[in-house]
Amino acid sequence: MSTIEAKLSTQAVASPEDRLVIGERAFVSRLIVGTGKYATYDLMRDALAASAAQVVTVAVRRERLYNDQGQSILQFLDLSRYTILPNTAGCFTAEDAVRVARLGREILTQLDNSGASWVKLEVLGDKKTLLPDPTGTLEATRELVADGFQVLAYSSDDPIAAIRIKEAGATAVMPAGSPIGSGQGVLNRNNILLCLELLKEGDPTFPVIVDAGVGAASDVSIAMELGADGVLLNTAIAHANDPVMMARAMHHAAVAGRHSYLAGRIPKRLYASASSPWEGTISGVPGTVIPGE
């Protein structure tokens, strides 16, 4: 068995209450879903419900000053049901990300939502790829942790970048499967496995969430089968032809992938291994002799 296969077949012990634990919070659902890009807020509300997610991400943006007739997303989010995870999307410097995180905390504190003390930290390096800026992410993580935040940090799938972010004090590290919104799934399973190994070494409950790149439900299952604690996605649901049905599929995929991981997969083999016994076959099997003939 190769090292990769050995990793894939790693046995994990299923606890009777299998939960996604992030900091002080525990969730049954291992999906975190975004609230962006929906055609309507009604559709968003229904898709969020179908996903069974308990954590949803939101962005922090300027109020529109002259058009106050628009609907607010808050009218469509049941705050007793969801923990809101504010993001710092659109920030390209640590300074801006820290400002946005604090503004998000100020709003969620007013709403008395338990998401007030945490943030999905994104410090982007480039508008075209939306890949994270590794130094900016580290800098912002340190500053936000010092300010009392629980930081869930978006990272590349580089295992060393991931471990440095953990060392900076992040509560969870969220390596990207592929670029945000690209729908390419988990492009480098080996790197995700290395992230999992390094981040969980001596700290098996440290949460690692695959964030970004999901295109279809199978991508979620793959991430979960690799041993990720959860998956964060948005576009794959919001831009599906039928977002509500896709949200349901994502929910099932997360459960299936988690169970598959916990159950422990078989090693991959080059040759076949028959499921039906050879003994008692009435036909000739090449290379063997049927007794009595």
Added chain:
Amino acid sequence: MTVVANGEKREVGEQAKVADLLGELKLGTAACAVEVNKKIVPKLQHSTHALAEGDRIEIVTLVGGG
């Protein structure tokens, strides 16, 4: 006096507080956060924090995002 709110110049009264500006913008009851010159003014201080000439004010809320 003139302040800059969300990138746009705006005239406010000489004694204007953050809450007065929010009221003028019909945002008095909205779930929003306010930053004046890159420092957050918590909601509890909206009615007491006085604005000054040239203040740069950001008023933000939550929107859909991933």
